Amino acid sequence: MSGLTIWTYDWVPEGPRGFVRDLRLRWACEEAGLRYAVRTIAFEDRETNHLAHQPFGQIPFLQDEEVEIFESGACLLYLARKSDTLMPRDSKGEAQTLQWTIAALNSIEMVTVPWWFLKVFGDENADLAGWMGKRLGQLERVLSEREWLAAGRFSVADLLMADVLRVSKVRAFGDRPATEAYVKRVTDRAAFKKAQAAQIGHFEAADRKRKEERPH
Amino acid sequence: MSGLTIWTYDWVPEGPRGFVRDLRLRWACEEAGLRYAVRTIAFEDRETNHLAHQPFGQIPFLQDEEVEIFESGACLLYLARKSDTLMPRDSKGEAQTLQWTIAALNSIEMVTVPWWFLKVFGDENADLAGWMGKRLGQLERVLSEREWLAAGRFSVADLLMADVLRVSKVRAFGDRPATEAYVKRVTDRAAFKKAQAAQIGHFEAADRKRKEERPH
Numbered sequence: 220m221s222g223l224t225i226w227t228y229d230w231v232p233e234g235p236r237g238f239v240r241d242l243r244l245r246w247a248c249e250e251a252g253l254r255y256a257v258r259t260i261a262f263e264d265r266e267t268n269h270l271a272h273q274p275f276g277q278i279p280f281l282q283d284e285e286v287e288i289f290e291s292g293a294c295l296l297y298l299a300r301k302s303d304t305l306m307p308r309d310s311k312g313e314a315q316t317l318q319w320t321i322a323a324l325n326s327i328e329m330v331t332v333p334w335w336f337l338k339v340f341g342d343e344n345a346d347l348a349g350w351m352g353k354r355l356g357q358l359e360r361v362l363s364e365r366e367w368l369a370a371g372r373f374s375v376a377d378l379l380m381a382d383v384l385r386v387s388k389v390r391a392f393g394d395r396p397a398t399e400a401y402v403k404r405v406t407d408r409a410a411f412k413k414a415q416a417a418q419i420g421h422f423e424a425a426d427r428k429r430k431e432e433r434p435h
Numbered sequence: 436m437s438g439l440t441i442w443t444y445d446w447v448p449e450g451p452r453g454f455v456r457d458l459r460l461r462w463a464c465e466e467a468g469l470r471y472a473v474r475t476i477a478f479e480d481r482e483t484n485h486l487a488h489q490p491f492g493q494i495p496f497l498q499d500e501e502v503e504i505f506e507s508g509a510c511l512l513y514l515a516r517k518s519d520t521l522m523p524r525d526s527k528g529e530a531q532t533l534q535w536t537i538a539a540l541n542s543i544e545m546v547t548v549p550w551w552f553l554k555v556f557g558d559e560n561a562d563l564a565g566w567m568g569k570r571l572g573q574l575e576r577v578l579s580e581r582e583w584l585a586a587g588r589f590s591v592a593d594l595l596m597a598d599v600l601r602v603s604k605v606r607a608f609g610d611r612p613a614t615e616a617y618v619k620r621v622t623d624r625a626a627f628k629k630a631q632a633a634q635i636g637h638f639e640a641a642d643r644k645r646k647e648e649r650p651h
Contacts, residue, residue: 270573270576274573274574274576274577275538275542275570275573276573277542285526286526286527286530287530288531288534289534289538290534290537290538290541290542292537292541293530293533293534293537293538294534296512296533296537297533310501310502311501311502314502314503314504314509314513315504317504317512317513318504318506318510320509321506321508321512321540322491322505322506322509324508324537324540324541324545325506325508325540325541325544325545326491326493326506328545329540329541329544329545329548329549330549332545333545333546333549333563336562336563336566337560337562337563340562342560342562344553344560346552346553346556346558347549347552347553350552354491357486357490357491360486361490
Protein backbone atom coordinates (compact mmCIF):
# COMPACT_ATOMS: atom_id res chain seq x y z
CA MET A 220 0.00 0.00 0.00
CA SER A 221 1.29 3.44 -0.92
CA GLY A 222 1.30 6.31 1.49
CA LEU A 223 -0.49 8.76 -0.80
CA THR A 224 -2.77 11.36 0.73
CA ILE A 225 -4.80 13.80 -1.37
CA TRP A 226 -5.75 16.98 0.49
CA THR A 227 -8.97 18.79 -0.40
CA TYR A 228 -11.61 20.93 1.31
CA ASP A 229 -13.91 19.56 4.00
CA TRP A 230 -16.89 21.01 2.14
CA VAL A 231 -17.71 23.16 -0.91
CA PRO A 232 -20.99 24.67 -2.19
CA GLU A 233 -23.00 22.57 -4.66
CA GLY A 234 -21.80 24.38 -7.81
CA PRO A 235 -18.18 23.20 -7.97
CA ARG A 236 -18.84 19.65 -6.73
CA GLY A 237 -17.57 17.23 -9.33
CA PHE A 238 -15.11 19.87 -10.59
CA VAL A 239 -12.89 20.62 -7.58
CA ARG A 240 -9.32 19.91 -8.60
CA ASP A 241 -8.63 17.12 -6.14
CA LEU A 242 -10.60 15.19 -8.78
CA ARG A 243 -7.58 15.29 -11.09
CA LEU A 244 -5.51 13.49 -8.47
CA ARG A 245 -8.22 11.01 -7.50
CA TRP A 246 -8.69 10.23 -11.21
CA ALA A 247 -4.97 9.71 -11.81
CA CYS A 248 -4.73 7.38 -8.81
CA GLU A 249 -7.75 5.40 -10.03
CA GLU A 250 -6.22 5.07 -13.52
CA ALA A 251 -2.93 3.90 -12.07
CA GLY A 252 -4.37 1.64 -9.39
CA LEU A 253 -2.65 3.66 -6.67
CA ARG A 254 -4.34 3.57 -3.27
CA TYR A 255 -4.84 6.89 -1.57
CA ALA A 256 -6.37 8.51 1.46
CA VAL A 257 -8.28 11.80 1.38
CA ARG A 258 -7.81 14.40 4.11
CA THR A 259 -9.30 17.84 4.41
CA ILE A 260 -8.69 21.41 5.40
CA ALA A 261 -11.53 23.75 6.35
CA PHE A 262 -13.20 25.51 3.43
CA GLU A 263 -14.21 28.40 5.63
CA ASP A 264 -10.79 29.96 6.29
CA ARG A 265 -9.10 28.31 3.30
CA GLU A 266 -7.19 31.40 2.23
CA THR A 267 -5.04 31.38 5.37
CA ASN A 268 -5.37 27.99 7.10
CA HIS A 269 -2.88 26.00 5.02
CA LEU A 270 -0.39 28.48 3.54
CA ALA A 271 2.50 26.36 4.81
CA HIS A 272 1.29 23.59 2.49
CA GLN A 273 -0.06 25.68 -0.40
CA PRO A 274 1.11 29.30 -0.53
CA PHE A 275 -1.78 30.39 -2.79
CA GLY A 276 -4.38 29.05 -0.34
CA GLN A 277 -5.68 26.46 -2.79
CA ILE A 278 -6.19 22.75 -2.93
CA PRO A 279 -5.26 20.07 -3.82
CA PHE A 280 -1.90 19.16 -2.49
CA LEU A 281 -0.46 15.69 -2.26
CA GLN A 282 1.55 13.88 0.39
CA ASP A 283 3.60 10.81 -0.41
CA GLU A 284 5.52 9.74 2.69
CA GLU A 285 8.07 12.53 3.19
CA VAL A 286 7.32 14.30 -0.12
CA GLU A 287 4.70 17.04 -0.29
CA ILE A 288 3.71 18.71 -3.54
CA PHE A 289 1.09 21.24 -4.65
CA GLU A 290 -0.27 22.47 -8.03
CA SER A 291 -2.54 19.85 -9.56
CA GLY A 292 -0.45 19.79 -12.76
CA ALA A 293 2.71 19.10 -10.78
CA CYS A 294 0.96 16.42 -8.72
CA LEU A 295 -0.16 14.72 -11.95
CA LEU A 296 3.37 14.69 -13.37
CA TYR A 297 4.62 13.40 -10.02
CA LEU A 298 2.06 10.58 -10.01
CA ALA A 299 2.82 9.84 -13.68
CA ARG A 300 6.31 8.70 -12.67
CA LYS A 301 4.69 5.91 -10.69
CA SER A 302 2.70 4.32 -13.49
CA ASP A 303 3.05 3.51 -17.19
CA THR A 304 -0.73 3.92 -17.44
CA LEU A 305 -0.30 7.66 -16.92
CA MET A 306 2.85 8.21 -18.98
CA PRO A 307 4.74 6.04 -21.45
CA ARG A 308 8.34 5.31 -20.51
CA ASP A 309 10.06 5.78 -23.88
CA SER A 310 11.68 9.18 -24.37
CA LYS A 311 9.47 10.25 -27.29
CA GLY A 312 6.25 9.23 -25.55
CA GLU A 313 7.31 10.86 -22.33
CA ALA A 314 8.18 14.13 -24.09
CA GLN A 315 4.82 14.17 -25.86
CA THR A 316 2.98 13.55 -22.61
CA LEU A 317 4.91 16.31 -20.91
CA GLN A 318 4.32 18.84 -23.70
CA TRP A 319 0.57 18.23 -23.85
CA THR A 320 0.25 18.33 -20.06
CA ILE A 321 1.92 21.74 -20.06
CA ALA A 322 -0.15 22.81 -23.08
CA ALA A 323 -3.32 22.08 -21.08
CA LEU A 324 -2.03 24.29 -18.25
CA ASN A 325 -0.32 27.09 -20.13
CA SER A 326 -1.90 27.30 -23.61
CA ILE A 327 -5.52 26.28 -22.95
CA GLU A 328 -6.28 26.85 -19.27
CA MET A 329 -4.34 30.12 -19.36
CA VAL A 330 -7.13 31.42 -21.60
CA THR A 331 -10.19 29.48 -20.45
CA VAL A 332 -9.80 30.24 -16.74
CA PRO A 333 -9.38 34.05 -17.05
CA TRP A 334 -12.23 34.10 -19.60
CA TRP A 335 -14.45 32.22 -17.16
CA PHE A 336 -13.20 34.34 -14.24
CA LEU A 337 -14.32 37.56 -15.98
CA LYS A 338 -17.60 35.96 -17.05
CA VAL A 339 -18.38 35.29 -13.38
CA PHE A 340 -17.95 39.04 -12.82
CA GLY A 341 -20.47 39.65 -15.65
CA ASP A 342 -17.74 40.69 -18.09
CA GLU A 343 -18.28 38.93 -21.45
CA ASN A 344 -14.82 39.93 -22.57
CA ALA A 345 -14.61 39.91 -26.37
CA ASP A 346 -10.80 40.05 -26.50
CA LEU A 347 -10.38 37.03 -24.23
CA ALA A 348 -13.19 35.22 -26.08
CA GLY A 349 -11.38 35.87 -29.38
CA TRP A 350 -8.10 34.57 -28.01
CA MET A 351 -9.82 31.51 -26.53
CA GLY A 352 -11.64 30.84 -29.79
CA LYS A 353 -8.34 30.82 -31.63
CA ARG A 354 -6.65 28.44 -29.19
CA LEU A 355 -9.64 26.09 -29.01
CA GLY A 356 -9.81 26.12 -32.81
CA GLN A 357 -6.14 25.09 -33.02
CA LEU A 358 -6.81 22.30 -30.56
CA GLU A 359 -9.90 21.20 -32.50
CA ARG A 360 -7.67 20.77 -35.55
CA VAL A 361 -5.34 18.50 -33.56
CA LEU A 362 -8.18 16.48 -32.05
CA SER A 363 -9.82 15.98 -35.43
CA GLU A 364 -6.73 14.00 -36.45
CA ARG A 365 -6.14 11.80 -33.41
CA GLU A 366 -7.90 10.10 -30.52
CA TRP A 367 -5.34 10.84 -27.81
CA LEU A 368 -2.96 13.77 -27.47
CA ALA A 369 0.31 11.92 -26.83
CA ALA A 370 1.93 8.75 -28.09
CA GLY A 371 -1.24 7.31 -29.64
CA ARG A 372 -2.67 6.25 -26.30
CA PHE A 373 -4.34 7.59 -23.15
CA SER A 374 -2.01 9.47 -20.83
CA VAL A 375 -2.12 11.97 -18.01
CA ALA A 376 -2.11 14.69 -20.68
CA ASP A 377 -5.58 13.56 -21.79
CA LEU A 378 -6.77 13.39 -18.21
CA LEU A 379 -5.75 17.00 -17.63
CA MET A 380 -6.81 18.40 -21.02
CA ALA A 381 -10.24 16.77 -20.77
CA ASP A 382 -10.66 18.13 -17.26
CA VAL A 383 -9.85 21.62 -18.52
CA LEU A 384 -12.23 21.29 -21.48
CA ARG A 385 -15.19 19.66 -19.72
CA VAL A 386 -16.06 22.83 -17.79
CA SER A 387 -19.62 23.51 -18.97
CA LYS A 388 -19.08 27.11 -20.11
CA VAL A 389 -15.99 26.14 -22.11
CA ARG A 390 -17.77 23.10 -23.54
CA ALA A 391 -20.64 25.32 -24.71
CA PHE A 392 -18.27 27.78 -26.42
CA GLY A 393 -18.38 27.34 -30.19
CA ASP A 394 -19.03 24.25 -32.27
CA ARG A 395 -16.07 21.89 -31.94
CA PRO A 396 -17.21 18.33 -32.69
CA ALA A 397 -13.80 16.65 -32.43
CA THR A 398 -13.19 18.28 -29.06
CA GLU A 399 -16.64 17.29 -27.82
CA ALA A 400 -16.05 13.67 -28.91
CA TYR A 401 -12.65 13.78 -27.20
CA VAL A 402 -14.06 15.06 -23.91
CA LYS A 403 -16.70 12.31 -24.02
CA ARG A 404 -14.07 9.68 -24.85
CA VAL A 405 -11.82 10.65 -21.95
CA THR A 406 -14.54 11.20 -19.36
CA ASP A 407 -16.25 7.92 -20.30
CA ARG A 408 -13.36 6.12 -18.62
CA ALA A 409 -14.34 4.15 -15.52
CA ALA A 410 -11.59 5.82 -13.47
CA PHE A 411 -13.04 9.27 -14.13
CA LYS A 412 -16.54 8.17 -13.17
CA LYS A 413 -15.31 6.53 -10.00
CA ALA A 414 -13.23 9.57 -9.01
CA GLN A 415 -16.04 12.00 -9.75
CA ALA A 416 -18.60 9.95 -7.80
CA ALA A 417 -16.17 9.75 -4.89
CA GLN A 418 -15.66 13.52 -4.85
CA ILE A 419 -19.36 14.27 -5.05
CA GLY A 420 -19.99 11.68 -2.33
CA HIS A 421 -17.34 13.31 -0.13
CA PHE A 422 -18.96 16.74 -0.35
CA GLU A 423 -22.54 15.43 -0.06
CA ALA A 424 -21.61 13.56 3.10
CA ALA A 425 -20.20 16.81 4.47
CA ASP A 426 -23.49 18.48 3.62
CA ARG A 427 -25.53 15.87 5.48
CA LYS A 428 -23.25 16.17 8.50
CA ARG A 429 -23.67 19.95 8.50
CA LYS A 430 -27.46 19.59 8.44
CA GLU A 431 -27.45 17.04 11.28
CA GLU A 432 -25.30 19.34 13.40
CA ARG A 433 -27.52 22.33 12.80
CA PRO A 434 -29.54 23.16 15.97
CA HIS A 435 -33.28 22.37 15.66
CA MET B 436 28.31 17.25 -28.16
CA SER B 437 24.59 16.99 -27.67
CA GLY B 438 22.16 17.19 -30.55
CA LEU B 439 20.00 19.94 -29.05
CA THR B 440 18.36 22.42 -31.41
CA ILE B 441 16.29 25.34 -30.18
CA TRP B 442 13.80 26.64 -32.73
CA THR B 443 12.80 30.31 -32.72
CA TYR B 444 11.75 33.00 -35.21
CA ASP B 445 14.08 34.32 -37.89
CA TRP B 446 13.22 37.88 -36.82
CA VAL B 447 10.95 39.77 -34.42
CA PRO B 448 10.23 43.49 -33.99
CA GLU B 449 12.36 45.37 -31.49
CA GLY B 450 9.84 45.32 -28.61
CA PRO B 451 9.95 41.62 -27.69
CA ARG B 452 13.70 41.16 -28.27
CA GLY B 453 15.26 39.87 -25.08
CA PHE B 454 11.90 38.43 -24.01
CA VAL B 455 11.04 35.90 -26.74
CA ARG B 456 10.60 32.54 -25.06
CA ASP B 457 13.43 30.73 -26.78
CA LEU B 458 15.41 32.66 -24.15
CA ARG B 459 14.15 30.28 -21.47
CA LEU B 460 15.68 27.35 -23.33
CA ARG B 461 18.93 29.15 -24.19
CA TRP B 462 19.25 30.14 -20.52
CA ALA B 463 18.63 26.59 -19.28
CA CYS B 464 21.24 25.22 -21.69
CA GLU B 465 23.75 27.86 -20.56
CA GLU B 466 23.12 27.02 -16.89
CA ALA B 467 23.55 23.31 -17.56
CA GLY B 468 26.50 23.61 -19.94
CA LEU B 469 24.53 21.92 -22.71
CA ARG B 470 25.58 22.82 -26.24
CA TYR B 471 22.80 23.75 -28.61
CA ALA B 472 22.17 25.01 -32.09
CA VAL B 473 19.55 27.62 -32.97
CA ARG B 474 17.36 27.26 -36.04
CA THR B 475 14.54 29.44 -37.23
CA ILE B 476 11.12 29.53 -38.80
CA ALA B 477 9.83 32.59 -40.63
CA PHE B 478 8.17 35.19 -38.40
CA GLU B 479 6.03 36.39 -41.26
CA ASP B 480 3.70 33.41 -41.67
CA ARG B 481 4.36 31.99 -38.20
CA GLU B 482 0.74 31.14 -37.48
CA THR B 483 0.66 28.48 -40.18
CA ASN B 484 4.22 27.63 -41.24
CA HIS B 485 5.13 25.19 -38.45
CA LEU B 486 1.87 23.73 -37.15
CA ALA B 487 3.28 20.21 -37.52
CA HIS B 488 5.90 21.15 -34.92
CA GLN B 489 3.87 23.51 -32.75
CA PRO B 490 0.07 23.27 -33.15
CA PHE B 491 -0.54 26.73 -31.61
CA GLY B 492 1.81 28.38 -34.11
CA GLN B 493 4.24 29.50 -31.42
CA ILE B 494 7.91 29.11 -30.62
CA PRO B 495 10.06 27.77 -29.09
CA PHE B 496 10.22 24.09 -29.70
CA LEU B 497 13.17 21.84 -29.01
CA GLN B 498 14.75 18.99 -30.91
CA ASP B 499 16.99 16.45 -29.22
CA GLU B 500 17.95 13.75 -31.70
CA GLU B 501 14.67 11.93 -32.37
CA VAL B 502 12.72 13.70 -29.63
CA GLU B 503 10.79 16.88 -30.40
CA ILE B 504 8.97 18.87 -27.73
CA PHE B 505 7.09 22.18 -27.56
CA GLU B 506 5.78 24.43 -24.74
CA SER B 507 8.66 26.27 -23.10
CA GLY B 508 7.67 24.93 -19.68
CA ALA B 509 7.76 21.36 -20.98
CA CYS B 510 11.11 21.97 -22.70
CA LEU B 511 12.53 23.26 -19.41
CA LEU B 512 11.39 20.18 -17.49
CA TYR B 513 12.77 18.03 -20.28
CA LEU B 514 16.16 19.77 -20.12
CA ALA B 515 16.10 19.60 -16.31
CA ARG B 516 16.39 15.82 -16.53
CA LYS B 517 19.78 16.29 -18.14
CA SER B 518 21.42 18.34 -15.41
CA ASP B 519 21.52 18.55 -11.61
CA THR B 520 22.11 22.28 -12.03
CA LEU B 521 18.53 22.67 -13.20
CA MET B 522 16.84 20.23 -10.84
CA PRO B 523 18.01 18.41 -7.73
CA ARG B 524 17.85 14.62 -7.95
CA ASP B 525 16.42 13.77 -4.51
CA SER B 526 12.68 13.14 -4.47
CA LYS B 527 11.82 16.07 -2.19
CA GLY B 528 13.94 18.55 -4.16
CA GLU B 529 12.59 17.29 -7.46
CA ALA B 530 8.97 17.59 -6.27
CA GLN B 531 9.60 21.15 -5.06
CA THR B 532 11.18 22.11 -8.37
CA LEU B 533 8.29 20.59 -10.27
CA GLN B 534 5.61 22.32 -8.16
CA TRP B 535 7.20 25.76 -8.48
CA THR B 536 7.76 25.34 -12.20
CA ILE B 537 4.07 24.57 -12.62
CA ALA B 538 3.15 27.41 -10.22
CA ALA B 539 5.01 29.84 -12.50
CA LEU B 540 2.99 28.58 -15.48
CA ASN B 541 -0.42 28.00 -13.95
CA SER B 542 -0.72 30.23 -10.86
CA ILE B 543 1.33 33.29 -11.85
CA GLU B 544 1.54 33.43 -15.65
CA MET B 545 -2.10 32.38 -15.92
CA VAL B 546 -2.92 35.78 -14.42
CA THR B 547 -0.07 38.00 -15.61
CA VAL B 548 -0.33 37.08 -19.30
CA PRO B 549 -4.11 37.66 -19.69
CA TRP B 550 -3.78 40.90 -17.66
CA TRP B 551 -1.01 42.07 -19.98
CA PHE B 552 -2.94 40.82 -23.05
CA LEU B 553 -5.96 42.99 -22.16
CA LYS B 554 -3.71 45.92 -21.29
CA VAL B 555 -2.31 45.80 -24.84
CA PHE B 556 -5.91 46.19 -26.06
CA GLY B 557 -6.22 49.26 -23.81
CA ASP B 558 -8.31 47.42 -21.24
CA GLU B 559 -7.01 48.15 -17.73
CA ASN B 560 -9.07 45.33 -16.33
CA ALA B 561 -9.68 45.89 -12.61
CA ASP B 562 -10.88 42.33 -11.94
CA LEU B 563 -7.77 40.76 -13.47
CA ALA B 564 -5.58 43.35 -11.75
CA GLY B 565 -7.17 42.45 -8.42
CA TRP B 566 -6.62 38.76 -8.99
CA MET B 567 -3.03 39.36 -10.07
CA GLY B 568 -2.38 41.58 -7.06
CA LYS B 569 -3.54 38.80 -4.78
CA ARG B 570 -1.36 36.13 -6.40
CA LEU B 571 1.71 38.36 -6.58
CA GLY B 572 1.15 39.28 -2.92
CA GLN B 573 1.10 35.61 -1.96
CA LEU B 574 4.31 35.08 -3.89
CA GLU B 575 5.90 38.12 -2.25
CA ARG B 576 5.25 36.51 1.12
CA VAL B 577 7.07 33.35 -0.02
CA LEU B 578 10.00 35.27 -1.51
CA SER B 579 10.40 37.39 1.62
CA GLU B 580 11.29 34.18 3.46
CA ARG B 581 13.67 32.49 1.02
CA GLU B 582 16.22 33.17 -1.68
CA TRP B 583 15.22 30.38 -4.06
CA LEU B 584 11.85 28.76 -4.62
CA ALA B 585 12.80 25.08 -4.37
CA ALA B 586 15.19 23.02 -2.28
CA GLY B 587 17.17 25.99 -0.96
CA ARG B 588 19.09 26.44 -4.22
CA PHE B 589 18.74 27.72 -7.78
CA SER B 590 16.68 25.51 -10.04
CA VAL B 591 14.76 25.66 -13.29
CA ALA B 592 11.77 26.83 -11.22
CA ASP B 593 13.63 30.08 -10.47
CA LEU B 594 14.66 30.46 -14.09
CA LEU B 595 11.03 30.24 -15.20
CA MET B 596 9.48 32.25 -12.36
CA ALA B 597 11.99 35.07 -12.80
CA ASP B 598 11.35 35.11 -16.53
CA VAL B 599 7.61 35.42 -15.87
CA LEU B 600 8.12 38.19 -13.31
CA ARG B 601 10.75 40.26 -15.13
CA VAL B 602 8.26 41.47 -17.77
CA SER B 603 8.38 45.23 -17.28
CA LYS B 604 4.65 45.83 -16.81
CA VAL B 605 4.43 43.04 -14.22
CA ARG B 606 7.58 44.29 -12.50
CA ALA B 607 6.08 47.78 -12.25
CA PHE B 608 2.84 46.46 -10.74
CA GLY B 609 2.74 47.22 -7.00
CA ASP B 610 5.54 47.48 -4.48
CA ARG B 611 7.02 44.06 -3.89
CA PRO B 612 10.60 44.43 -2.61
CA ALA B 613 11.31 40.72 -2.02
CA THR B 614 10.09 39.87 -5.52
CA GLU B 615 12.18 42.66 -7.03
CA ALA B 616 15.29 41.44 -5.17
CA TYR B 617 14.51 37.91 -6.34
CA VAL B 618 14.17 38.91 -9.99
CA LYS B 619 17.50 40.76 -9.73
CA ARG B 620 19.17 37.80 -8.02
CA VAL B 621 18.06 35.32 -10.67
CA THR B 622 18.67 37.54 -13.71
CA ASP B 623 22.10 38.56 -12.40
CA ARG B 624 23.29 35.06 -13.24
CA ALA B 625 25.89 34.87 -15.99
CA ALA B 626 23.86 32.26 -17.89
CA PHE B 627 20.88 34.62 -18.17
CA LYS B 628 23.02 37.49 -19.40
CA LYS B 629 24.73 35.29 -21.96
CA ALA B 630 21.44 33.85 -23.21
CA GLN B 631 19.76 37.25 -23.40
CA ALA B 632 22.69 38.80 -25.27
CA ALA B 633 22.67 35.87 -27.70
CA GLN B 634 18.97 36.28 -28.39
CA ILE B 635 19.21 40.02 -28.90
CA GLY B 636 22.25 39.47 -31.12
CA HIS B 637 20.32 36.90 -33.16
CA PHE B 638 17.47 39.31 -33.89
CA GLU B 639 19.73 42.31 -34.46
CA ALA B 640 21.74 40.36 -37.00
CA ALA B 641 18.48 39.54 -38.77
CA ASP B 642 17.64 43.23 -38.77
CA ARG B 643 20.96 44.17 -40.37
CA LYS B 644 20.52 41.46 -42.98
CA ARG B 645 17.05 42.76 -43.81
CA LYS B 646 18.43 46.27 -44.27
CA GLU B 647 21.27 45.08 -46.51
CA GLU B 648 18.84 43.14 -48.68
CA ARG B 649 16.53 46.14 -49.08
CA PRO B 650 16.84 47.54 -52.64
CA HIS B 651 18.63 50.94 -52.83
